[in-house]
Amino acid sequence: MVKIGVLALQGAVREHVNSVIASGGEAVEIKTVDQLHDVDGLILPGGESTAMRKLIDQYGFMEELRAFAASGRPMFGTCAGLILLAKDLVGYGEPHIGVMDVTVERNSFGRQRESFETELSVAGVAEAFPAVFIRGPHIVEVGDGVEVLARHNGRIVAARQGQFLGCSFHPELTDDHRMAAYFINMAIEAKEKQFV
Numbered sequence: 001m002v003k004i005g006v007l008a009l010q011g012a013v014r015e016h017v018n019s020v021i022a023s024g025g026e027a028v029e030i031k032t033v034d035q036l037h038d039v040d041g042l043i044l045p046g047g048e049s050t051a052m053r054k055l056i057d058q059y060g061f062m063e064e065l066r067a068f069a070a071s072g073r074p075m076f077g078t079c080a081g082l083i084l085l086a087k088d089l090v091g092y093g094e095p096h097i098g099v100m101d102v103t104v105e106r107n108s109f110g111r112q113r114e115s116f117e118t119e120l121s122v123a124g125v126a127e128a129f130p131a132v133f134i135r136g137p138h139i140v141e142v143g144d145g146v147e148v149l150a151r152h153n154g155r156i157v158a159a160r161q162g163q164f165l166g167c168s169f170h171p172e173l174t175d176d177h178r179m180a181a182y183f184i185n186m187a188i189e190a191k192e193k194q195f196v
């Protein structure tokens with residue numbers, strides 16, 4: 001069994017923990033840097049990326065999150081978490097963790113639709129996945145080696161680059177746990193590779 005950490009500084013943490021458990025994984029809330037050494041994959045939840053960034057700096061997480069990425073273990077950013085992973089942010093100076101080769105724009109879906117649910121085809125995950133958007137970002141551009149997994153109205157809203165998975169929506173807020181299951185599989189595969 002793989003152990004998945006959920007960065008627990010701010011945002012929709014508990015829902016991700018429940019979703020991982022429902023998919024047959026073990027889940028732990030990550031509150032201290034040391035706990036990162038003990039997990040096979042890491043989920044960066046939705047919430048508010050600027051608030052999360054402040055706490056990341058305050059608790060000395062930044063260097064360790066980059067080291068986590070460099071170790072090859074999978075990372076899954078949902079909504080604000082995707083913003084944290086992106087190498088480039090539209091109109092927003094320096095990136096945060098800056099490891100996934102995508103350019104992300106924040107708050108992409110207009111005011112009257114700040115919050116909505118829609119069904120998406122997510123490659124390799126589901127033909128009709130219930131996607132909840134809450135002031136979500138979208139991916140403007142992807143680098144080489146990034147696979148687009150889903151679009152909404154022509155905009156990229158889910159992508160994967162090897163160990164990195166990102167989506168604009170909140171897969172943990174419904175009882176469809178196929179995104180969590182997909183990520184657990186990424187962690188299983190990455191762990192198996194270490195032992196070959």
Ligand SMILES: NC(=O)CC[C@H](N)C(=O)O
Pocket residue numbers: 045046047048049050078079080081083106107134135136137
């Ligand atoms: N649901 C979310 O994670 C919203 C993201 C938020 N709008 C941000 O820019 O960080």
